[in-house]
Amino acid sequence: MSQAKTSKRRLSPEASRTMALIAARELLIETGPQSVTLKAVAGRIGRTHANLLHHFGSASGLQKALAAYLAGTVCETIGAAVIKSRSGEGSAREIVDLTFDAFDKEGAGALASWMLLSGNEDALNPIVEAIHQLVDDLAEEGHDDVAMHEDTLALVLAALGDALMGAQMATALDLPRDTARDLAERQLLESMARWQEETG
Numbered sequence: 001m002s003q004a005k006t007s008k009r010r011l012s013p014e015a016s017r018t019m020a021l022i023a024a025r026e027l028l029i030e031t032g033p034q035s036v037t038l039k040a041v042a043g044r045i046g047r048t049h050a051n052l053l054h055h056f057g058s059a060s061g062l063q064k065a066l067a068a069y070l071a072g073t074v075c076e077t078i079g080a081a082v083i084k085s086r087s088g089e090g091s092a093r094e095i096v097d098l099t100f101d102a103f104d105k106e107g108a109g110a111l112a113s114w115m116l117l118s119g120n121e122d123a124l125n126p127i128v129e130a131i132h133q134l135v136d137d138l139a140e141e142g143h144d145d146v147a148m149h150e151d152t153l154a155l156v157l158a159a160l161g162d163a164l165m166g167a168q169m170a171t172a173l174d175l176p177r178d179t180a181r182d183l184a185e186r187q188l189l190e191s192m193a194r195w196q197e198e199t200g
Contacts, residue, residue: 074098
């Protein structure tokens with residue numbers, strides 16, 4: 001395995017930290033947030049528990065760093081999709097799917113809920129801060145673009161809720177599984193239409 005070979009080489013602290021976060025993300029997706037421990041990540045990349053303790057301080061430190069890593073990569077992808085959409089190349093559905101997938105398939109929703117249940121109350125800070133920065137970067141009027149902030153709030157809360165109990169709710173209400181995504185897409189399309197009208 002390539003990671004095993006990489007682990008035998010001497011890596012910079014930043015490269016070693018990044019390799020640990022990639023392994024933690026793989027564990028999160030494969031087996032859930034409870035498996036993202038210092039011991040499990042160390043075993044996967046061929047490092048010692050002490051080495052990871054040096055980088056992250058604790059299991060909750062590792063999980064918080066993972067949340068920040070996920071938020072950064074997710075926001076970069078969503079930001080690119082928003083810019084494509086504004087130029088007519090992308091679509092509202094692409095933005096919705098990327099956001100929902102980040103919280104569901106990529107494990108951000110499960111990680112956030114697990115950390116909160118574990119008593120790590122600032123667990124969501126990296127995700128919230130990264131999304132907030134993305135919105136401000138994309139907003140036409142900077143921090144004062146209330147419509148963009150409202151759209152982001154609605155989309156992120158819908159994606160988080162769908163990741164945690166969307167399948168059960170859709171089944172209970174006898175609705176297609178993608179209904180929450182369809183509703184989020186409709187709301188985003190309406191907002192984008194208003195934005196285009198206002199900006200000409």
